[in-house]
């Protein structure tokens with residue numbers, strides 16, 4: 001009797017375990033179905049509106065607003081408005097430009113007609129002109145809200161070089177400067193045409209609001225431009241709480257046309273911005289996201305010789321060319337800049353914790369080519385506009401694809417070829433993960449960025465297109481990403497048993513009440529942990545790189561998940577079993593992943609020295625090319641087991 005009960009109990013346990021697994025699989029499939037359905041709907045809607053390269057509002061991307069047809073767009077692309085002659089003259093005489101880029105003319109005409117407008121245009125395509133030119137053709141001044149002081153300075157510098165009178169009010173303005181600016185706002189002779197302020201200034205300075213009120217009543221507040229408008233929404237990246245308070249502008253000055261500008265906003269983010277800014281029925285103009293002259297590449301980061309690789313690129317492929325190296329932290333900015341200086345590279349750091357005067361100096365020295373490289377944190381990001389930036393190297397991955405698109409978008413703004421290279425390092429993932437731990441969708445956004453880097457078979461542009469809800473034909477990449485250029489240099493590997501083994505490592509630690517950081521998991525699995533663990537662990541013979549790739553894959557796909565632990569000084573990242581880990585107990589469950597073929601860094605081919613050119617970025621095995629490397633030998637590819 002007892003035996004029969006035991007048998008029944010055992011069978012019940014096994015059935016329950018199996019049921020649990022089935023439920024997990026169902027929820028996994030349902031999740032996949034929801035994602036696919038949403039993607040399908042987006043693609044269908046995009047296909048409807050994809051007839052023209054520009055997508056006027058009224059397409060699926062626009063927030064609710066007055067219908068704006070292609071006919072309307074055509075109308076606003078004309079040059080027979082009462083202001084057209086002046087606009088055309090100033091385009092060439094002030095900005096020294098011969099013709100408009102796509103959507104600029106329509107945006108300017110819409111803004112001059114007094115319409116509220118959201119302009120979504122790729123990085124570096126000339127959004128600024130769409131409010132700067134109307135500012136010069138209107139009475140009074142245009143108020144520009146910009147999120148970063150560096151961005152304002154960049155714009156002021158370039159406006160000054162064109163003899164356009166523009167001023168700023170920000171935390172580092174002197175009392176005397178502020179007084180002059182505030183007086184100028186209500187001067188009918190309008191001593192300046194553009195006034196740049198931070199959102200904090202609008203939110204906090206009663207003096208500024210009262211002067212704006214006066215200027216409005218005098219008919220001198222011509223237009224409001226909200227640059228990097230996605231900062232309004234906490235669903236966008238780089239959310240800035242003070243942007244949320246900017247609704248006051250449209251409430252107080254309802255008759256002043258507002259233009260919101262961004263390179264990276266999904267339809268939902270735009271809807272949110274519309275609500276926050278209290279704009280009733282904006283027209284949205286959206287240009288395709290693609291920057292055809294940028295070459296995208298991802299390299300494995302080897303912490304030991306990453307600096308050597310970056311230095312070799314800068315001294316070789318990018319000799320005498322301007323660029324940016326993005327780093328994770330202020331400390332990294334200092335350290336990497338010093339390391340590059342030691343290798344005879346004219347590099348200087350830029351980060352938020354520097355004195356404003358020092359920041360300006362670095363910016364100016366870089367703009368005037370006195371230094372070659374700025375080693376920067378994200379403080380040197382949005383909007384920075386130097387025409388001939390030939391490379392943007394990420395020493396550490398960005399925290400999201402939006403951020404990466406923005407930061408890499410500093411390159412090639414003159415339409416010339418430029419390279420955007422990310423060094424993808426295992427440990428960096430967890431540094432960023434703990435940094436974004438408080439952000440709403442921080443982990444998911446980071447995972448999208450990791451997936452972009454881990455990807456081995458899809459055009460990098462396609463991955464961005466999917467992210468920005470655009471329909472994309474991979475052929476349009478024109479071999480301007482490492483995947484399209486070098487083909488499929490990977491093998492597909494069944495990693496089910498490896499996954500079981502490494503999951504067991506984490507499970508075993510858990511049973512000993514021990515938490516493991518990803519680094520410790522790698523070490524333990526490779527037999528480098530404490531002796532008591534080594535005895536029980538099935539030590540792997542995979543290489544470090546393979547071990548790391550598998551752990552990342554398992555984290556991205558829910559077999560592992562993050563387990564944060566907070567101390568007053570720091571946040572720790574531990575690995576714990578994810579919702580899918582139990583699937584591995586099922587004998588029929590299998591996992592495959594694409595794995596790079598490994599090439600030793602010493603075997604990279606010699607590369608030519610021009611950025612972006614077809615021959616320039618030949619990097620075998622996705623390793624960064626070292627054009628200083630005199631020992632270049634024939635490629636030796638080792639295929640993984």
Ligand SMILES: Nc1ncnc2c1ncn2[C@H]1C[C@H](O)[C@@H](COP(=O)(O)OP(=O)(O)OP(=O)(O)O)O1
Nearest residue numbers: 097099100101123124125126127128129263383385
């Ligand atoms: N019609 C044009 N013809 C040639 N160059 C142009 C034209 N309009 C703008 N530019 C140049 C000027 C700038 O150096 C460069 C980038 O313009 P900018 O307004 O700073 O880009 P953006 O604001 O769209 O990019 P971001 O999103 O990175 O801020 O393009």
Ligand SMILES: [Mg+2]
Nearest residue numbers: 127128227383
């Ligand atoms: Mg800009």
Ligand SMILES: [Zn+2]
Nearest residue numbers: 459477481484
């Ligand atoms: Zn591609």
